[in-house]
Amino acid sequence: xxxxxxxxxxxxxxxxxxxxxxxxxxxxxxxxxxxxxxxxxxxxxxxxxxxxxxxxxxxxxxxxxxxxxxxxxxxxxxxxxxxxxxxxxxxxxxxxxxxxxxxxxxxxxxxxxxxxxxxxxxxxxxxxxxxxxxxxxxxxxxxxxxx
Amino acid sequence: xxxxxxxxxxxxxxxxxxxxxxxxxxxxxxxxxxxxxxxxxxxxxxxxxxxxxxxxxxxxxxxxxxxxxxxxxxxxxxxxxxxxxxxxxxxxxxxxxxxxxxxxxxxxxxxxxxxxxxxxxxxxxxxxxxxxxxxxxxxxxxxxxxx
DNA sequence: TAAAAATAATGGAATAACTCCAGAATTTGA
DNA sequence: TCAAATTCTGGAGTTATTCCATTATTTTTA
Numbered sequence: 407x408x409x410x411x412x413x414x415x416x417x418x419x420x421x422x423x424x425x426x427x428x429x430x431x432x433x434x435x436x437x438x439x440x441x442x443x444x445x446x447x448x449x450x451x452x453x454x455x456x457x458x459x460x461x462x463x464x465x466x467x468x469x470x471x472x473x474x475x476x477x478x479x480x481x482x483x484x485x486x487x488x489x490x491x492x493x494x495x496x497x498x499x500x501x502x503x504x505x506x507x508x509x510x511x512x513x514x515x516x517x518x519x520x521x522x523x524x525x526x527x528x529x530x531x532x533x534x535x536x537x538x539x540x541x542x543x544x545x546x547x548x549x550x551x552x553x
Numbered sequence: 554x555x556x557x558x559x560x561x562x563x564x565x566x567x568x569x570x571x572x573x574x575x576x577x578x579x580x581x582x583x584x585x586x587x588x589x590x591x592x593x594x595x596x597x598x599x600x601x602x603x604x605x606x607x608x609x610x611x612x613x614x615x616x617x618x619x620x621x622x623x624x625x626x627x628x629x630x631x632x633x634x635x636x637x638x639x640x641x642x643x644x645x646x647x648x649x650x651x652x653x654x655x656x657x658x659x660x661x662x663x664x665x666x667x668x669x670x671x672x673x674x675x676x677x678x679x680x681x682x683x684x685x686x687x688x689x690x691x692x693x694x695x696x697x698x699x700x
Numbered sequence: 701t702a703a704a705a706a707t708a709a710t711g712g713a714a715t716a717a718c719t720c721c722a723g724a725a726t727t728t729g730a
Numbered sequence: 731t732c733a734a735a736t737t738c739t740g741g742a743g744t745t746a747t748t749c750c751a752t753t754a755t756t757t758t759t760a
């Protein structure tokens with residue numbers, strides 16, 4: 407049952423052209439920003455306010471249909487790969503984001519060395535570096551100081 | 554040579570009361586925000602503009618004396634534990650941040666399953682959940698959908 | 701099928717967290 | 731000690747996002 411409209415309906419969310427378009431855009435352009443979604447949706451269905459894009463994204467995120475990632479010094483990004491076990495690799499220079507499978511394997515890596523009494527529900531991993539295009543063009547700007 | 558003034562001087566950074574105070578505050582209150590630093594510094598040395606706090610923090614970060622972490626939906630936070638191998642555990646409810654050692658061990662976990670040609674220099678890991686105080690008071694609001 | 705209730709979409713204003721800029725003050729160093 | 735460099739300040743500007751009041755649309759009920 408991966409029909410988008412059906413996905414919405416079964417969750418009691420009204421099916422609207424805007425929401426379907428937003429969902430479609432996020433699916434076709436993973437790691438896209440709210441702004442970019444607005445533009446793409448406009449190209450598809452004519453008009454949508456930026457606020458409505460934020461609304462639609464918020465609804466989809468809260469229902470777990472899409473995921474929001476918010477890397478430092480970048481607007482929030484959205485992707486429709488949810489419920490699987492993957493992380494992100496981000497280029498410090500051009501900001502490009504790519505998916506990587508979890509190094510630990512397919513089991514969620516939810517076990518910290520010492521959880522300090524926290525009940526952990528997500529491990530968010532971002533690998534920072536420079537992508538194949540940017541690496542030769544600029545010097546490394548950070549020492550390896552984190553593991 | 555952990556004398557703060559010396560640390561600044563050897564890097565060619567002018568030693569000022571403001572910078573020393575900012576460094577001291579970040580050291581004594583890890584995971585603090587720029588706002589909180591400003592308040593604490595004012596309590597210590599009288600007055601400082603928020604902008605100067607940002608300036609001082611930026612200088613200290615760029616010299617690697619402190620580290621900036623920027624969790625989603627939170628202002629940037631600063632800590633003076635740098636160059637070691639640790640990650641963060643953040644409570645979704647109250648925002649409390651605590652340090653955790655890297656689950657992988659003391660070697661920096663810079664190896665992604667597939668680095669896609671990226672030259673990785675940092676692996677940023679944030680464990681999200683609810684702290685011991687908040688867990689009993691509110692229901693979990695997220696499925697385990699990430700590893 | 702029309703009125704009432706619920707839900708969505710809109711524009712505009714507001715907000716948080718920074719960043720940028722030009723000038724004043726202070727510090728350094730020849 | 732005087733010029734050059736650096737630092738500090740207030741104010742304005744920016745970006746990404748949220749809030750709010752109103753209007754439009756959709757769904758439910760009578």
